[in-house]
Amino acid sequence: MLFAKPLAELISQLERLPGVGPKSAQRLAFHVLRMPNDDVRRLSTALTHARDSLRFCDVCQNVSELELCELCQDPSRNTHVICVVAEPRDVAAIERIKEFKGRYHVLHGLLSPMDGVGPENLKVRELLERLREPVEEVIVATNPTIEGDTTALYLAKLIRPLDVKVTRLAHGMPVGGELDYADSATLLSALEYRREL
Secondary structure (H helix, E strand, C coil): CCCCHHHHHHHHHHHCCCCCCHHHHHHHHHHHHHCCHHHHHHHHHHHHHHHHHCEECCCCCCEECCCCCHHHHCCCCEEEEEEEECCHHHHHHHHCCCCCCEEEEECCCCCEHHHCECHHHCCHHHHHHHCCCCCCEEEECCCCCHHHHHHHHHHHHHHHHHCCEEEECCCCCCCCCCHHHCCHHHHHHHHHCCEEC
16 A cells, blocks of 8 residues: 555545546645645535535526525516527636626536437526516527537427527637636637527
8 A cells, every 4th residue: 555544545435526536636635735735624614515505596497595696686687589508618618708798507517428428417497487487588508519519409309399599609608628727818719709500
């Protein structure tokens, strides 16, 4: 055994986080060991508190402390335009540009048959229920990847018969790019020059 059992367990748990490989997990674990006890307790408390107190908004499926998130509670938001994103972090990315004034819908993933992710694993049914209310446009703001494109085309096929305009982010987002890494100018351009699917 290379490490003491508690350290090996910490490394093992950190490796389970997305984007954290064995080397990164070891660096993080050793960093935690060097942190003052109060900082470690605050980190532990923050993790537990976030997990225990957060839920998904009943309307848009974004992360929220309450039944409705702040964006869904905001009466100034345009209820006739819905921007569909894959993850809650994508909402934050679009909100950063301070130009979109509509509502959101978070799918919590993208279609990926190779990984066993189908429509039943996403918040598609909840989106379709929202379209029973008057909606003029659905902007599909998924990443320009195979999974993002597949999801966008699937949603367009479901939504078009409901007589709702379906658009997709365009100019500015590179193929294979990630929304949460894009700068504000790129996102603003992509939002302004979206195209109908």
